Amino acid sequence: MKECSNRRVVNYLIVVFLNAFTDLGHKIIIQNTIFKVYDGEMQIVLTAIVNALILLPFILVFSPSGFLADKFAKNLIMKHASALAVVLTLLITFSYYQGWFFTAFAMTFMLALQSAIYGPAKYGYIKELVGVKFISFGNGAVQAVTTVAILSGIIFYTVLFEIALADNFTTKEDVLQVIAPIGWLLVLGSTIEWFLASKLPNKMIEASQKKFIFKRYIQGKYLQKNLKTVTRKKEIFEAILGLSLFWSISQVVLAIFGEYAKSELGITNAIYVQGAMAMAGFGIVTGSIMAASYSKYYVNSGVATVGAIGMTIIVFIIPTSESMITLTVLFAFFGIFSGFIMVPLNSLIQLRAPRVHLGVILAGNNFIQNIFMVSFLVLTTIFAYFGTNAVALFYLMGLVGIYLSFILFKRYFVLSFWAFVEMILKMRYNFHYVGLEYIPASEGVLLLGNHVSWVDWAIIQIPIKRRLNFMVDKDIYNWKLFNKALKKGEAIPISKKASKDAFAEASQRLKNGKIVALFPEGQISPDGETGKFYKGYELISSDYDGKIATFFIDGMNGSMFSKTRDFNLFSRRDVTVYFSKPVHRETKTQEIREIITNLKGKHETKQA
Structure with missing residues (x-):
């Protein structure tokens, strides 16, 4: 067939x-x-x-x-x-x-x-x-x-x-x-x-009942309507x-x-x-x-x-x-x-x-x-x-x-x-995405994953049609070079002193059916390993209509954008992002970390 x-x-x-x-x-x-x-x-x-x-x-x-x-x-x-x-x-x-x-x-x-x-x-x-x-x-x-x-x-x-x-x-x-x-x-x-x-097949689903009246065409009525x-x-x-x-x-x-x-x-x-x-x-x-x-x-x-x-x-x-x-x-x-x-x-x-x-x-x-x-x-x-x-x-x-x-x-x-x-990124990297079908097409989604490089935010956004509302460090958000773009991209500024307001804004975005994304590690991993997850995101209200989705980025450690740099200027790097099935929005920090840490292994076992 x-x-x-x-x-x-x-x-x-x-x-x-x-x-x-x-x-x-x-x-x-x-x-x-x-x-x-x-x-x-x-x-x-x-x-x-x-x-x-x-x-x-x-x-x-x-x-x-x-x-x-x-x-x-x-x-x-x-x-x-x-x-x-x-x-x-x-x-x-x-x-x-x-x-x-x-x-x-x-x-x-x-x-x-x-x-x-x-x-x-x-x-x-x-x-x-x-x-x-x-x-x-x-x-x-x-x-x-x-x-x-x-x-x-x-x-x-x-x-x-x-x-x-x-x-x-x-x-x-x-x-x-x-x-x-x-x-x-x-x-x-x-x-x-x-x-x-x-020899081409007829792919028409159903016949149309339209009629063409030449007089209306000459009078320009079809033109106006069309x-x-x-x-x-x-x-x-x-x-x-x-x-x-x-x-x-x-x-x-x-x-x-x-x-x-x-x-x-x-x-x-x-x-x-x-x-x-x-x-x-x-x-x-x-x-x-x-x-x-x-x-x-x-x-x-x-x-x-x-x-x-x-x-x-x-x-x-x-x-x-x-x-x-x-x-x-x-x-x-x-x-x-x-x-x-x-x-x-x-x-x-x-x-x-x-x-x-x-x-x-x-x-x-x-x-x-x-x-x-x-x-x-x-x-x-x-x-x-x-x-x-x-x-x-x-x-x-x-x-x-x-x-x-x-x-x-x-x-x-x-x-x-x-x-x-x-x-720009595809000049250096080949991106592969596994489990994209798990990202809901609608409803609020809290998107959590590991943090390996300075460009993780871009890698995650590339395959997702819906715009991600990233929670961004307030100091970075206020940089003149990035501020207008981050505002236009609906980023949410967050700092240790003003986290309550940031999480309240994130809650409202989720209630409005948006995808809010953040990295629970709070910083780029110094060695590529998944670090400690902070519980701050648990302050986000769970009364929205949606779930938590998770991801694991594999292949960026050692790149020019990571803290552990071991890269060849003339070679392309393969990067794979694994997504998992959404979990209930009240799932706790430690369980989320385990899901993310084990994502790659689960997908590889499934393929084998």
Whole structure:
């Protein structure tokens, strides 16, 4: 059964790959033709128009595509849309042979129209296929596969284009006729995609009774209703806006880089230009996998903030670089940070969207993103027409990146902090968590465990979606460097002189259903062994609705953050955290200490 399920996932991913690979192939052929024939502002204008033709269909069919994805089985929509792609690629190939540049140019719109109908079903199918538990990994896999398709498509079709073309052209019509046989590869790709899409299983739980009334669509009533659905949940809408700004910056960067390379660096070979941008694809694969790992336990939207900051820095650096090697590396990092943005925000949208409105919300996501992208490309075209060069446009996009970073940081402040901490720690440590299922999803929890290092608080928080309210030494709490962050993180300051107030506050937090965490040893262990437990936490009122949960951290003794330092700067350390079943909230200190001390041994005995 599991093998069958895995085969279905692989089959779906191949369909996703071929969909992006084929669509990208035609776009690359048109863009490379523009690159060869036109220069300066006209090159930027035509490239921007091509990108706009790809985006416009997502705006125009927002309501129908969302309706179709909610009304019918998503696998059937993918099947019929890929069949349409076969017809379109045949027409595109015919236009190549005839040398009809503007017909082929216009067919970009038709191929994008097919993708716009396809999109909500394709992405909505992720949740149906892998379920909520693996939604971040599903999105990471889809993003990685899509990016590999784009990357390989750029390289594959650009190399074929240059080999077939050589110097055998004088006009744009000549270019298309020389490279026309490449069109049959587009036909082949779409045919295989259609065949595999036909094999995808129907995962629709129940049929929808929705009806589409064309008159309401023309009158814009569906648009109004669907936009209300999309904007109803603030968390979903803010994620869509974040993605929209990200894609807008990316579209402009890709649209202007060709002209920058040609005018500023004197590069006329399309392989070098497309190859440098294709490195962003390698980066996105890496970034998507990393983002999925950071969202292993829950969708960590704070990773998107780190991605936005990193991407903005790269956009500012690109126009200062004159080496293609440097630019290639920069585009790779641009891709990594792009993956950080795409995976958590897309996962968040799918996770928060009700199943009955998933198609509409995903179509709305496409609609708003493409409104933004088309608007940015129109502005790019206007700026280029009036003489603004590519360098200035890069800096303008950097300013937009600063704004994106600001709004994401503001929206996901706490998660951004934790994402940054997790990324830093995972450079040195491999974390493993055993018994996470014992942490209650709701109700008040008093979380107690051993104290081995200065970063135990971070290690415990990483896998737990609920925010922990740590009891922190008052002197540390009042440090100017940490005070604002600790307040925002809802830490509870405690001192020997004011412990009664701290425990009263902890009691109230537990009554409000929070997790309160503290280390009963009161200090970091000097030798890694579990020391004496102080009874202070017994002063916390036990009249809350919840239990005591315990943990044992193994592997941090000897690290750079422990008091017994014995570490290798170049080696990674394995750290395991063991959690136990919650115990009654009135369990006494000595019994809690015994449970924690014996946790590792119990888990190892159970595994053996």
